[in-house]
Amino acid sequence: xxxxxxxASGPKRAGGSRRPSGPPxxxxxPGRDHRLEVLRQMLLIRRFExxxxxxxxxxxxxxxxxxxIGEEAVAVGVGQALRExxxxxxTYREHGHALARGVPSDAVMAEMFGKxxxxxxxxxxxxxxxxxxxxxxxxxxxxxxxxxxxAGLALADRMRGTERVTCCFFGDGAYAEGExxxxxxxxxxxxxxxxxxxENNLYAMGTSLAREHAQTNLAMRAASYGMxxxxxxxxxxxxxxxxxxxxxxxxxxxxGPHFLEAxxxxxxxxxxxxxxxxxxxxxxxxxxxxxxxxxxxxxxxAEGILDDPATKRLEEDVTSEIDAAVxxxxxxxxxxxxxxxxxxxxxxxxxx
Amino acid sequence: MNTRQSAGTAEATRTTYREALREGLxxxxxxxxxxxxxxxxxxxxxxxxxxxxxxxxxxxxxxxRDTPLSESAFVGAGIGAALGGMRPVVEIMTVNxxxxxxxxxxxxxxxxxxxxxxxxxxxxxxRMTTGAGRQLAAQHSHSLEGWYAHIPGxxxxxxxxxxxxxxxxxxxxxxxxxVLLFEHGSLYNxxxxxxxxxxxxxxxxxxxxxxGTDVSVITYGGSLPKALAAAETLAEDGISAEVxxxxxxxxxxxxxxxxxxxxxxxAVIVDEGWRSGSISAEVMARITEQxxxxxxxxxxxxxxxxxxxxxxxxxxxAALPQPAxxxxxxxxxxx
Numbered sequence: 001x002x003x004x005x006x007x008a009s010g011p012k013r014a015g016g017s018r019r020p021s022g023p024p025x026x027x028x029x030p031g032r033d034h035r036l037e038v039l040r041q042m043l044l045i046r047r048f049e050x051x052x053x054x055x056x057x058x059x060x061x062x063x064x065x066x067x068x069i070g071e072e073a074v075a076v077g078v079g080q081a082l083r084e085x086x087x088x089x090x091t092y093r094e095h096g097h098a099l100a101r102g103v104p105s106d107a108v109m110a111e112m113f114g115k116x117x118x119x120x121x122x123x124x125x126x127x128x129x130x131x132x133x134x135x136x137x138x139x140x141x142x143x144x145x146x147x148x149x150x151a152g153l154a155l156a157d158r159m160r161g162t163e164r165v166t167c168c169f170f171g172d173g174a175y176a177e178g179e180x181x182x183x184x185x186x187x188x189x190x191x192x193x194x195x196x197x198x199e200n201n202l203y204a205m206g207t208s209l210a211r212e213h214a215q216t217n218l219a220m221r222a223a224s225y226g227m228x229x230x231x232x233x234x235x236x237x238x239x240x241x242x243x244x245x246x247x248x249x250x251x252x253x254x255x256g257p258h259f260l261e262a263x264x265x266x267x268x269x270x271x272x273x274x275x276x277x278x279x280x281x282x283x284x285x286x287x288x289x290x291x292x293x294x295x296x297x298x299x300x301x302a303e304g305i306l307d308d309p310a311t312k313r314l315e316e317d318v319t320s321e322i323d324a325a326v327x328x329x330x331x332x333x334x335x336x337x338x339x340x341x342x343x344x345x346x347x348x349x350x351x352x
Numbered sequence: 353m354n355t356r357q358s359a360g361t362a363e364a365t366r367t368t369y370r371e372a373l374r375e376g377l378x379x380x381x382x383x384x385x386x387x388x389x390x391x392x393x394x395x396x397x398x399x400x401x402x403x404x405x406x407x408x409x410x411x412x413x414x415x416x417r418d419t420p421l422s423e424s425a426f427v428g429a430g431i432g433a434a435l436g437g438m439r440p441v442v443e444i445m446t447v448n449x450x451x452x453x454x455x456x457x458x459x460x461x462x463x464x465x466x467x468x469x470x471x472x473x474x475x476x477x478x479r480m481t482t483g484a485g486r487q488l489a490a491q492h493s494h495s496l497e498g499w500y501a502h503i504p505g506x507x508x509x510x511x512x513x514x515x516x517x518x519x520x521x522x523x524x525x526x527x528x529x530x531v532l533l534f535e536h537g538s539l540y541n542x543x544x545x546x547x548x549x550x551x552x553x554x555x556x557x558x559x560x561x562x563x564g565t566d567v568s569v570i571t572y573g574g575s576l577p578k579a580l581a582a583a584e585t586l587a588e589d590g591i592s593a594e595v596x597x598x599x600x601x602x603x604x605x606x607x608x609x610x611x612x613x614x615x616x617x618x619a620v621i622v623d624e625g626w627r628s629g630s631i632s633a634e635v636m637a638r639i640t641e642q643x644x645x646x647x648x649x650x651x652x653x654x655x656x657x658x659x660x661x662x663x664x665x666x667x668x669x670a671a672l673p674q675p676a677x678x679x680x681x682x683x684x685x686x687x
Binding site: 087089118119120121122123124128130131132137138139140142145147148149150151152153154155156157159160166178179182183185186189342343344345346 | 388414419420422424425426427428429430431432433434435436437438440455456459460464465466467468469470471472473504505507527528529
């Protein structure tokens with residue numbers, strides 16, 4: 001096992017690189033535009049979810065809603081390493097993964113509203129976002145249930161001889177499930193093009209890592225399956241991007257499955273129903289001091305590629321996108337109840 | 353092993369249920385590059401029950417894929433491969449083991465199409481052995497296909513004849529949705545003549561395997577030979593039993609069942625599953641809902657005794673539907 005904490009705060013490259021294919025794949029793309037895009041994506045996720053909280057209080061959104069706030073650097077950092085043709089399998093805390101994958105924010109918001117224009121036609125809700133066109137395969141609310149599925153997507157790619165990568169997000173809770181261990185073994189045994197990204201936010205709902213794992217060094221255990229396994233600071237988007245690129249490129253070039261543990265923290269409770277009695281205020285405050293958005297902003301300011309007007313523009317841009325998403329979700333129709341039984345099977349009207 | 357017989361049509365072939373299944377697999381693998389078989393010991397071992405014997409040599413280890421003993425991972429991988437454009441056939445050794453993969457079958461395969469608002473099809477076929485009769489005791493012998501038939505979004509097939517064993521797979525693979533195929537363990541060695549004039553079967557209809565006028569015996573899978581044997585015995589007593597093979601437990605073909613009941617006005621349902629909450633209960637409910645006034649006698653059923661399947665032969669036999677118990681139930685129905 002090697003522990004990667006590579007920080008690419010160093011070399012500033014001249015903007016407008018003449019190399020058509022960009023920088024070497026194991027380095028984040030430098031440059032102001034790329035950094036701004038990363039920041040914009042993280043900000044969009046943050047503001048989107050903050051709006052979801054408001055809309056939940058206003059009873060526009062119901063059901064379970066699991067917020068990703070605090071963990072944005074993982075979805076966005078890993079997302080930079082993936083290509084359009086790659087696949088993503090996610091969990092029930094997946095608003096960030098979906099938005100980072102490019103699922104339109106209005107389709108995600110409409111899904112939260114339960115509208116027919118939602119990315120799952122209102123049949124999934126917060127926990128089950130899907131977008132086949134962008135190869136975003138959900139939205140799995142059985143902890144670890146997405147892992148075997150991701151292995152299968154990777155198997156299909158391998159059997160068909162493509163160079164695609166399947167990226168599967170899951171948490172430290174899933175790591176305790178048999179499905180994680182079965183999948184890790186299968187993927188390593190068959191050398192599947194699978195990128196396993198464990199978002200270790202230290203809690204499986206209310207149970208802390210130390211209370212659920214006899215050995216809490218997750219990367220070391222993953223390495224024992226015979227795959228490269230690295231740990232990265234999940235609050236540092238630049239570090240996440242760097243290690244994810246290295247891993248994804250290796251997976252893509254036939255290196256078999258790779259495991260990344262991103263150490264992160266959710267700033268909010270597990271779900272809207274969670275009174276959060278199991279974490280101390282001090283602990284939460286310590287992690288909030290490492291807010292990935294604030295860290296990125298500060299770094300960009302220090303590097304001279306972000307200033308107040310640019311921040312303001314970003315905020316306005318993101319706010320107007322979310323406003324539009326909320327407006328269109330509010331105005332969109334519900335699926336008629338007459339269509340309740342659609343999509344149970346492919347044959348409309350089937351009794352199955 | 354396939355002995356071509358000159359008797360009957362030129363195409364008629366003497367074969368077994370096992371070989372018929374294998375031929376179905378072989379044909380599917382030959383016709384479609386996307387089709388592959390995976391499961392525990394399907395390759396070098398030749399399949400736990402010998403169904404895939406010889407396929408590894410013909411199609412290679414990429415398409416006849418031995419898996420680790422991890423039902424959840426390889427069934428889930430089959431689902432993922434189906435999403436990724438393949439046409440996987442996944443073999444699970446027995447229905448009892450399929451419970452280790454129930455999460456994937458229920459929460460992913462059966463659910464993804466609906467949960468994604470129609471975006472994701474899961475064209476997977478999952479084959480498994482079901483049923484008792486071989487003294488394999490309480491963890492290899494149960495008939496849980498009725499449980500699976502409870503789940504919307506999947507098709508549940510129970511081939512009971514050589515023709516269905518031979519041809520159901522092709523139809524299952526043509527279905528864009530998940531199909532579960534239950535092979536009764538006591539049928540693998542069943543011998544007979546494959547009807548060479550049949551080159552495809554449908555999946556939606558039940559089938560009348562023996563016409564009759566006095567009582568409908570409605571069954572499926574491994575109980576079909578028992579029901580047919582019972583019908584022979586009943587015929588000797590002058591009772592004409594019509595034997596209906598459900599073939600598919602989801603969807604259930606109500607029409608064929610109700611038509612049969614409309615002819616006989618009496619019915620016995622034979623189901624190797626346990627009685628409580630069983631598919632037999634579902635069949636009875638549908639008859640009473642839709643054909644209550646056709647009935648001249650209370651519906652009856654013959655199910656497995658509500659006990660984990662015991663090892664000892666006499667106990668196992670007593671736990672299962674048998675021709676004699678079917679005969680007794682039919683006699684009561686026509687009394």
